Amino acid sequence: MKTLNHSRTHARVAAMSLLLLMLVAPPAWSAMLFVTNERGNTVTVLDSTTLKTIKTIPTGQRPRGIVAGPQGKWVYVCVGDSNRIDVIDVAKLAVTRQLPSGADPELLAVSNDGGRVYIANEDNSQVTVLEAMTGKVLAQIPVGSEPEGMRVSPNNQITVATAEGSSLVHFIDNKTLKLVATVLVGARPRVATFTPDGRYVWASSEVGGTVSVIDAGTHQVVQTISFAIPGMRAEFIQPVDITMSKDGSQAFIALGPANHVAVVNTKTYKVSDYIIVGQRPWHMALSPDGSKLYVVNGFTNDVTVVDAKSLKPEVSVPVGRLPWGIAVVP
Amino acid sequence: MRRGIVTIVAALLASTLAAASSATPAVKAGASGSAAKSSEVVTHYAYLGKAYREPAPLSLLKPAVIPDEGLAGVRLGTNYNNQAGKFLGLKFVLDETMVPEDGDVVVAAKKLLASGQHLIIADLKAPDLLAVADLPEAKGAIILNIRARDDVLRQTQCRPDVFHLVPSDAMLTDALAQYLVWKKWTRWFLVRGQHPADIEYANDITRSAKLYGAKIVAERAYELQTGARRVDTGYQEIQTQMPMLTRGIPDYDVAFVADETNSFGLYLQYRTTDPRPVVGTDGLEATAWGAAYESYAAQTLHDDFLKLANREITVRDYEGWLAANLLNMAVQQGNARTVDAIRKYITSDGLKLSGYKGEGMNFRSWDNQLRQPILLMDQLSLVSVSPQPGFLHAVYNTDTLGFDQPQSQCKFSK
Numbered sequence: 001m002k003t004l005n006h007s008r009t010h011a012r013v014a015a016m017s018l019l020l021l022m023l024v025a026p027p028a029w030s031a032m033l034f035v036t037n038e039r040g041n042t043v044t045v046l047d048s049t050t051l052k053t054i055k056t057i058p059t060g061q062r063p064r065g066i067v068a069g070p071q072g073k074w075v076y077v078c079v080g081d082s083n084r085i086d087v088i089d090v091a092k093l094a095v096t097r098q099l100p101s102g103a104d105p106e107l108l109a110v111s112n113d114g115g116r117v118y119i120a121n122e123d124n125s126q127v128t129v130l131e132a133m134t135g136k137v138l139a140q141i142p143v144g145s146e147p148e149g150m151r152v153s154p155n156n157q158i159t160v161a162t163a164e165g166s167s168l169v170h171f172i173d174n175k176t177l178k179l180v181a182t183v184l185v186g187a188r189p190r191v192a193t194f195t196p197d198g199r200y201v202w203a204s205s206e207v208g209g210t211v212s213v214i215d216a217g218t219h220q221v222v223q224t225i226s227f228a229i230p231g232m233r234a235e236f237i238q239p240v241d242i243t244m245s246k247d248g249s250q251a252f253i254a255l256g257p258a259n260h261v262a263v264v265n266t267k268t269y270k271v272s273d274y275i276i277v278g279q280r281p282w283h284m285a286l287s288p289d290g291s292k293l294y295v296v297n298g299f300t301n302d303v304t305v306v307d308a309k310s311l312k313p314e315v316s317v318p319v320g321r322l323p324w325g326i327a328v329v330p
Numbered sequence: 331m332r333r334g335i336v337t338i339v340a341a342l343l344a345s346t347l348a349a350a351s352s353a354t355p356a357v358k359a360g361a362s363g364s365a366a367k368s369s370e371v372v373t374h375y376a377y378l379g380k381a382y383r384e385p386a387p388l389s390l391l392k393p394a395v396i397p398d399e400g401l402a403g404v405r406l407g408t409n410y411n412n413q414a415g416k417f418l419g420l421k422f423v424l425d426e427t428m429v430p431e432d433g434d435v436v437v438a439a440k441k442l443l444a445s446g447q448h449l450i451i452a453d454l455k456a457p458d459l460l461a462v463a464d465l466p467e468a469k470g471a472i473i474l475n476i477r478a479r480d481d482v483l484r485q486t487q488c489r490p491d492v493f494h495l496v497p498s499d500a501m502l503t504d505a506l507a508q509y510l511v512w513k514k515w516t517r518w519f520l521v522r523g524q525h526p527a528d529i530e531y532a533n534d535i536t537r538s539a540k541l542y543g544a545k546i547v548a549e550r551a552y553e554l555q556t557g558a559r560r561v562d563t564g565y566q567e568i569q570t571q572m573p574m575l576t577r578g579i580p581d582y583d584v585a586f587v588a589d590e591t592n593s594f595g596l597y598l599q600y601r602t603t604d605p606r607p608v609v610g611t612d613g614l615e616a617t618a619w620g621a622a623y624e625s626y627a628a629q630t631l632h633d634d635f636l637k638l639a640n641r642e643i644t645v646r647d648y649e650g651w652l653a654a655n656l657l658n659m660a661v662q663q664g665n666a667r668t669v670d671a672i673r674k675y676i677t678s679d680g681l682k683l684s685g686y687k688g689e690g691m692n693f694r695s696w697d698n699q700l701r702q703p704i705l706l707m708d709q710l711s712l713v714s715v716s717p718q719p720g721f722l723h724a725v726y727n728t729d730t731l732g733f734d735q736p737q738s739q740c741k742f743s744k
Contacts, residue, residue, distance in 0.1 A: 122627065122630060123630055123633055125413060144413060144414050144417060145410055145413045145414065145630075145634075146627055146630050163414070164627065165410060165413075165414070165627075165630070166410070166413055166414030166417070167414065167662065167663065168414060168417055168418075170417075179417075182417040182418070184418055184662065184663075186663070186682075187659065187663060187682055187684045187690065188684050207682050207684040207688075207689070207690040208663075208682055208690065209682065209690065233726070233727065235682075235689035235690060235726070236689065238688065238689070256688075257688065257689075
């Protein structure tokens with residue numbers, strides 16, 4: 001009896017402490033958010049649970065595009081005015097390496113195995129492909145003017161690059177590192193991204209005010225999506241970043257000076273909602289479990305956390321000066 | 331060999347398009363385009379400028395003469411057009427005509443039109459621009475004004491074939507007025523030169539003051555002619571002259587200067603009797619472009635321009651670049667293959683011309699003026715962009731600048 005009682009008490013204590021632990025421990029999806037501050041020359045690191053700043057990391061001049069490597073060990077930051085990539089070691093939360101990027105890198109993409117970095121050189125109309133660890137230049141591919149948006153396909157075989165000044169989306173074969181197709185879209189495309197199944201590429205046209213959906217197999221534009229917010233001037237609707245929901249059923253599109261994020265059904269291409277966020281939202285990212293959408297607002301110097309299910313903005317968290325891009329590390 | 335504006339080398343394409351182009355001699359099938367690929371679509375357009383003799387800027391940091399001003403911008407735009415075009419089978423060919431100082435613009439224009447050139451980027455002053463537009467053979471052409479800011483070209487002397495990329499003087503003074511009213515600097519001292527252009531700009535300042543509820547507390551004219559910009563120890567004369575010009579004025583907030591011919595405006599700053607900022611054609615200027623503006627990737631344009639022309643970009647260079655970009659958009663985005671199709675595209679309300687101003691821009695239907703945000707800059711930095719917050723319009727906020735439809739005196743139908 002005594003023994004039994006004893007062990008029962010033990011069990012009770014153990015259960016209690018487990019409960020306590022569950023109360024104080026962060027939820028399973030706790031992650032780190034890395035936000036580039038274009039004016040501040042820093043990266044703000046936020047804890048996704050507490051939404052408190054863990055660290056502010058100094059970088060080179062004008063940090064904009066930021067992408068986390070697939071293993072979550074490295075975060076790559078384009079520092080355009082320093083003409084290089086700063087690489088943050090996630091364990092140390094400091095820039096520990098630099099990569100030569102070519103002139104004025106704006107945005108980049110990392111291959112799905114983490115081995116390669118694809119960089120848009122805004123100022124000299126090319127895409128630079130590097131080995132992620134050594135910085136060895138594998139190719140420099142001529143594209144249209146002002147390349148910006150970069151994304152690698154889910155199967156790792158194709159990289160898409162937008163040329164903002166030429167209104168083009170280029171498809172690059174990652175084996176040959178040559179262009180396989182070039183597609184005309186609306187004026188000033190800034191971001192191109194694949195649907196999770198890899199079948200379509202969505203490209204935003206900032207001045208055109210539209211999003212073009214390109215069939216990744218035939219390279220034809222199959223749909224052009226327009227936006228209209230009641231009471232909002234059409235010229236303020238300037239789509240920039242496109243983030244797909246985790247299941248691929250919805251696309252979130254940041255509309256810049258319209259201060260909203262559009263929600264688009266990826267089957268019907270209908271806009272189902274406009275979420276109000278801070279001022280001049282450009283780039284966004286999803287939490288690892290897909291439950292939250294983080295929207296970076298350039299003019300209000302903050303990040304709006306949106307519940308990806310209810311589509312309600314929950315809170316806005318201050319970061320540095322003129323925040324631009326965001327990367328999430330689980 | 332060139333006959334049409336848009337030469338479709340592929341015979342198949344040309345035959346389908348020729349029918350749609352009956353109104354203008356724009357498409358020529360099977361022309362022996364120089365190095366054209368088999369399915370390339372070639373668009374020809376012309377730059378028409380004149381080496382006018384103009385007073386040099388007062389600042390010695392500014393070049394006295396820029397021989398390729400305006401033209402260099404069109405060249406850069408053409409490079410951009412071909413940069414994109416090479417991926418799409420589109421080619422753009424620029425035909426350059428620079429009339430010498432003593433030359434005749436009309437003769438040059440007739441030659442261009444006779445060669446079949448109906449897309450003309452006009453870097454001309456108002457009288458020459460009108461003389462070209464009024465040529466019978468220019469009817470149906472598209473003439474893109476990249477230089478003349480004269481209000482009259484948007485009002486009683488508007489022409490259906492002339493499209494104004496460059497803002498009017500009225501747009502510029504309205505842009506400044508909105509900012510000054512927003513600052514609550516509403517008492518203006520108007521100082522102007524003697525040149526007709528100075529008087530016109532001064533009239534615009536008065537018009538903007540009325541429109542935005544500012545008060546012109548005094549108006550004075552600077553009497554002396556433009557002199558040499560380099561004079562040994564010339565600063566001493568200026569130091570005594572400018573206080574004389576600005577003495578005994580009722581209390582005011584800003585000196586609003588109208589000096590289009592660079593005779594004294596720069597010298598007002600720091601030399602007025604009362605310590606007041608200078609705005610207008612000097613000091614804080616309203617302008618379509620400035621080399622210190624860098625938003626919306628504008629720096630890329632500046633960098634590319636410097637590489638091409640080996641000098642700083644000017645507002646005329648920007649307008650030239652914008653004209654080339656407009657024609658590119660019509661051909662590339664609008665799939666236009668004839669002059670009429672280009673006109674249809676650029677006169678559509680759906681036009682979204684990109685010009686590093688964030689928003690897409692289009693033309694006012696009542697006077698062919700491009701709607702656009704206006705930059706407020708000093709020589710070294712961007713101060714603001716108008717329209718200012720709170721100055722709203724029922725359709726386009728940019729229509730708060732210059733002549734809105736109710737004030738328009740333009741009648742296109744003859």
